[in-house]
Amino acid sequence: MSTHTLKAFDADLEELARMVAEMGGLAEKEIADSIMALARRDLDLAQRVIALDPTVDSLQRAIEEKAILTIARRQPMAIDLREIVGSLRVSNDLERIGDHAKNIAKRVLALDADIAFSQVIRGVEEMTKLVLAQVKQVLDAYASRDVAKALEVWRRDEEVDAVNNSLFRELLTYMMEDPRNITSCTHLLFCTQNVERMGDHATNIAETVYYMVEGQPIAEERPKGESTASFTAVLARG
Amino acid sequence: MSTHTLKAFDADLEELARMVAEMGGLAEKEIADSIMALARRDLDLAQRVIALDPTVDSLQRAIEEKAILTIARRQPMAIDLREIVGSLRVSNDLERIGDHAKNIAKRVLALDADIAFSQVIRGVEEMTKLVLAQVKQVLDAYASRDVAKALEVWRRDEEVDAVNNSLFRELLTYMMEDPRNITSCTHLLFCTQNVERMGDHATNIAETVYYMVEGQPIAEERPKGESTASFTAVLARG
Numbered sequence: 001m002s003t004h005t006l007k008a009f010d011a012d013l014e015e016l017a018r019m020v021a022e023m024g025g026l027a028e029k030e031i032a033d034s035i036m037a038l039a040r041r042d043l044d045l046a047q048r049v050i051a052l053d054p055t056v057d058s059l060q061r062a063i064e065e066k067a068i069l070t071i072a073r074r075q076p077m078a079i080d081l082r083e084i085v086g087s088l089r090v091s092n093d094l095e096r097i098g099d100h101a102k103n104i105a106k107r108v109l110a111l112d113a114d115i116a117f118s119q120v121i122r123g124v125e126e127m128t129k130l131v132l133a134q135v136k137q138v139l140d141a142y143a144s145r146d147v148a149k150a151l152e153v154w155r156r157d158e159e160v161d162a163v164n165n166s167l168f169r170e171l172l173t174y175m176m177e178d179p180r181n182i183t184s185c186t187h188l189l190f191c192t193q194n195v196e197r198m199g200d201h202a203t204n205i206a207e208t209v210y211y212m213v214e215g216q217p218i219a220e221e222r223p224k225g226e227s228t229a230s231f232t233a234v235l236a237r238g
Numbered sequence: 239m240s241t242h243t244l245k246a247f248d249a250d251l252e253e254l255a256r257m258v259a260e261m262g263g264l265a266e267k268e269i270a271d272s273i274m275a276l277a278r279r280d281l282d283l284a285q286r287v288i289a290l291d292p293t294v295d296s297l298q299r300a301i302e303e304k305a306i307l308t309i310a311r312r313q314p315m316a317i318d319l320r321e322i323v324g325s326l327r328v329s330n331d332l333e334r335i336g337d338h339a340k341n342i343a344k345r346v347l348a349l350d351a352d353i354a355f356s357q358v359i360r361g362v363e364e365m366t367k368l369v370l371a372q373v374k375q376v377l378d379a380y381a382s383r384d385v386a387k388a389l390e391v392w393r394r395d396e397e398v399d400a401v402n403n404s405l406f407r408e409l410l411t412y413m414m415e416d417p418r419n420i421t422s423c424t425h426l427l428f429c430t431q432n433v434e435r436m437g438d439h440a441t442n443i444a445e446t447v448y449y450m451v452e453g454q455p456i457a458e459e460r461p462k463g464e465s466t467a468s469f470t471a472v473l474a475r476g
Contacts, residue, residue, distance in 0.1 A: 068319060068323055072319060073313070075310045075313065077310070084306075085306055088326075092330065172421060172424065175420045175424075179417070186424075193428070
């Protein structure tokens with residue numbers, strides 16, 4: 001590339017990084033707000049999370065457009081191409097994180113204001129804090145191309161799965177204790193499921209950071225906790 | 239572009255279309271097999287659905303790589319660029335459809351072999367048939383760049399939502415009738431949720447077809463059925 005083209009290309013890359021960082025900030029806000037809305041049964045805040053989601057979606061489209069045009073105009077090779085593909089993948093995962101936050105916010109609107117399960121809700125809050133920390137760290141790792149930091153996130157997803165499983169058991173128990181708990185607990189089950197999926201996207205982003213820097217996928221097997229789908233009829237019989 | 243480059247570019251586009259069609263075929267198979275596994279509680283088939291998913295994922299990566307390299311090498315403009323972006327978006331949605339099928343297959347492994355809810359399961363089968371028809375039609379629309387067909391799919395998502403809501407109500411009722419139903423019904427709730435999401439991805443693909451042909455997003459508002467998240471405490475009180 002000529003010096004001029006190189007400069008223009010660097011500016012494109014910087015702009016892409018800035019857009020991904022902006023999207024990351026919005027996704028973090030959506031996570032934090034959706035769970036605060038749940039904890040406080042704050043319907044206004046839930047509505048604001050839902051209203052924010054189209055902005056996150058358009059940012060993803062804008063990143064896609066910018067990435068594709070940059071590739072078409074500058075014809076980058078190898079490592080630079082991986083940078084751009086990385087921004088596409090990360091923005092895709094951030095969009096999905098935003099979707100999960102929106103799903104939680106919708107469940108908040110559906111929940112009774114006076115539901116009792118404060119212990120479960122605290123559990124969901126704890127789990128969300130874990131996931132939010134994962135998202136923050138992996139976005140840091142992305143911004144600084146820090147493979148070691150990304151791998152830490154990738155390996156730590158197990159903890160989120162463990163909390164999810166204990167909440168799943170707890171919610172089923174409440175449902176069995178009193179049928180009047182069933183509707184609310186079902187909504188809470190879907191909330192925990194959404195938080196768990198956000199965690200999965202944090203690990204996807206970790207994989208993307210690894211790929212961007214190393215040029216290949218992570219070779220090791222990820223430690224994976226038991227999923228709630230592996231609960232058979234233990235509780236139903238208990 | 240020179241005649242040579244044009245020919246090479248056409249070959250690239252054809253190869254991309256072929257890969258997306260292959261991926262679409264696999265996604266359709268995953269949908270049909272996951273639901274057959276559920277209907278027959280066929281654990282082997284469920285395992286095969288789970289085992290197929292990495293193939294779908296690598297196909298998505300291959301499409302991404304091919305798309306990006308085609309853009310970098312051929313520097314297409316406007317309509318051709320939209321073709322390539324379209325293949326990226328469609329493969330992304332197909333990958334997610336595959337994930338949902340895998341999730342259903344995992345729930346099949348978790349379900350009791352002798353669960354009774356044959357009526358609900360027939361309902362889930364019906365809903366899945368609707369969604370599979372949507373996926374088939376939208377992949378046809380994609381292959382033939384048929385905007386009218388794509389819009390039909392896009393408008394018909396409402397029906398899937400309606401079936402989902404009636405299954406949601408039915409499952410909650412079973413859970414309230416007998417606490418021993420709760421674990422199985424929870425797994426079935428997650429199954430219906432996954433089927434509903436597959437339907438959402440069919441509508442996303444419809445939007446992509448529209449964008450590819452028209453160069454802009456669909457302007458009209460999509461008819462949207464009530465979501466299960468909008469169920470408040472009606473049933474809990476009933």
